């Protein structure tokens with residue numbers, strides 16, 4: 001990765017914006033240090049500190065690369081599906097093509113349908129809305145279950161996201177189990193017949 005002059009400028013600006021987090025007596029020293037950094041030094045600095053989303057780097061490319069944490073609920077060879085961190089409703093998900101594209105590609109449709117069906121099965125919304133957006137030049141498809149009481153986006157807690165992630169993963173396991181268990185279900189255990197109770 002080689003950062004451009006523009007990116008270096010943006011990153012410097014961002015770092016200078018963080019100055020107030022440092023003790024006052026050190027601010028001038030740190031400010032001078034930031035200003036005197038070469039592009040190479042900045043590059044090393046942001047890599048070392050895992051700040052690659054700064055300076056116009058795409059957050060979704062970072063998620064796809066596994067450098068930024070996300071709550072993954074499904075994937076195929078060309079896309080991942082993750083939970084929205086500021087959902088409008090329970091199960092609000094994002095289909096993220098692994099490629100950085102400005103328009104959603106057709107090849108994302110299958111995973112989108114799969115996730116939509118899962119959400120419908122699990123959370124029983126009135127309907128599911130699909131909404132194409134673009135963040136930092138990366139096209140994303142939002143999958144939003146609508147229950148009829150949506151008002152505004154709210155930041156989800158880690159517990160909520162983990163719980164939804166678990167529930168959605170459970171479906172897959174049950175489906176797979178059902179399929180592989182199709183025959184064995186035939187096996188009828190002899191149920192003991194209880195004598196009718198005499199009141």
Ligand SMILES: [Zn+2]
Pocket residue numbers: 058059060061062099100101137138
């Ligand atoms: Zn991207």
